[in-house]
Amino acid sequence: MEGIIGTIAKVVIGLVALEHLYILWIEMFAWETKGKKTFKTLPRHLFHETKGLAANQGLYNGFLAAGLLWSLLISDIVWQHNIALFFLICVFVAGTFGAVTASTSIFVKQALPALIGIVLVLLS
Numbered sequence: 001m002e003g004i005i006g007t008i009a010k011v012v013i014g015l016v017a018l019e020h021l022y023i024l025w026i027e028m029f030a031w032e033t034k035g036k037k038t039f040k041t042l043p044r045h046l047f048h049e050t051k052g053l054a055a056n057q058g059l060y061n062g063f064l065a066a067g068l069l070w071s072l073l074i075s076d077i078v079w080q081h082n083i084a085l086f087f088l089i090c091v092f093v094a095g096t097f098g099a100v101t102a103s104t105s106i107f108v109k110q111a112l113p114a115l116i117g118i119v120l121v122l123l124s
Contacts, residue, residue, distance in 0.1 A: 002077070002124065009120035010072055013084055016091060016113050017068035020061040027058030041103070064091055081121055088117045 026034050031054040032047045047054075067087035074080040095111025 005120055006124035009084070009117060009124050012113065012117040012120055013068050013072060013088070016088065016117055017065040017072075019110070019113070020065035020068070020091070024058045024062040024065065027054040027061065029058075031055070031058075064094070081124075084121050085118060088114045088121065092118060 026038055031051050035054065036042075036044060036047055042050075064087055067083065067090070071080055071084035071087060074083060091114035092111050095106055095109070095114060099105075099107035099111060
């Protein structure tokens with residue numbers, strides 16, 4: 001990704017990756033503390049019972065972040081675009097699914113930044 005749009009695309013990819021690393025941290029390591037403050041609609045007693053499920057979700061978010069960060073390290077422009085698009089599309093699909101099935105705010109927090117990244121990568 002070259003030029004100003006490519007640079008902006010890389011920044012967005014980095015921000016989306018950081019967001020998913022943060023989600024990994026909450027779901028894998030802070031589910032019963034920060035998770036309770038973040039996911040206020042869940043009954044408090046469920047956090048202990050769902051700790052393993054949340055950690056599993058966190059691991060998947062880590063894989064998304066790893067893929068996005070990996071795309072930033074690829075020197076071949078075609079492969080860089082392809083890998084970035086693949087992982088951004090994964091984030092977009094997961095965020096859209098989360099918005100439909102759990103909370104509409106997930107679209108704005110996760111799917112929309114990924115969509116912006118997708119558009120920027122395609123324009124770069």
